[in-house]
Amino acid sequence: MLVEFRSDWDDATLQALSLIHQEVLPYQGWDFPSLKSTLETGGTYIRFACIGSTPTGFILYRDSIDCLELLTIAVAQNYQRQKIGRHLIEFMLNAYAEKPCLLEVAADNIAAQHLYHVLGFIHINTRKAYYFRGHKPASDALIFKRPPISQEPVA
Ligand SMILES: CC(C)(COP(=O)(O)OP(=O)(O)OC[C@H]1O[C@@H](n2cnc3c(N)ncnc32)[C@H](O)[C@@H]1OP(=O)(O)O)[C@@H](O)C(=O)NCCC(=O)NCCS
Numbered sequence: 001m002l003v004e005f006r007s008d009w010d011d012a013t014l015q016a017l018s019l020i021h022q023e024v025l026p027y028q029g030w031d032f033p034s035l036k037s038t039l040e041t042g043g044t045y046i047r048f049a050c051i052g053s054t055p056t057g058f059i060l061y062r063d064s065i066d067c068l069e070l071l072t073i074a075v076a077q078n079y080q081r082q083k084i085g086r087h088l089i090e091f092m093l094n095a096y097a098e099k100p101c102l103l104e105v106a107a108d109n110i111a112a113q114h115l116y117h118v119l120g121f122i123h124i125n126t127r128k129a130y131y132f133r134g135h136k137p138a139s140d141a142l143i144f145k146r147p148p149i150s151q152e153p154v155a
Contacts, residue, residue, distance in 0.1 A: 070103035
């Protein structure tokens with residue numbers, strides 16, 4: 001399976017990626033207008049994975065003044081656990097090697113927390129009852145931070 005990673009988005013790609021986001025994040029999924037308007041905000045970028053012409057996952061991130069913000073990441077259910085998520089985050093971290101990276105993840109999202117830990121993120125703060133969960137209690141948001149790659153000791 002050859003996975004291609006690209007940044008040259010168009011509306012059709014964003015439509016497909018928004019469907020993936022809504023599929024894998026039922027309460028937090030972004031529709032096409034939300035995804036597009038966020039992406040059109042200054043300093044915001046997308047990197048997406050394709051198999052053939054089919055988009056299979058993406059990362060959306062923002063270059064803020066003193067840090068990088070991972071706004072969201074999603075990989076289609078059928079393509080998870082094939083290192084697509086890892087590759088997308090590593091691309092972003094390497095592209096901004098001088099900056100620390102911040103993100104928020106739901107306390108009940110164990111899969112994403114595993115991935116972030118593997119890639120060197122640590123939990124630094126919590127926002128209580130932040131994510132809507134329908135009839136269940138809201139989930140806390142965990143704030144994770146990763147130091148800049150450039151500050152890591154050379155092996
Ligand atoms: C989180 C997500 C992006 C991970 O993408 P992925 O391409 O499946 O992840 P990878 O294959 O790159 O995983 C790399 C490592 O992360 C960890 N990991 C990923 N998914 C995991 C899971 N379901 N359970 C435990 N660990 C997991 C593992 O250490 C994995 O390495 P391994 O497969 O060798 O054990 C994907 O599960 C997803 O789209 N989830 C729904 C959306 C979401 O939660 N986004 C984050 C919002 S903050």
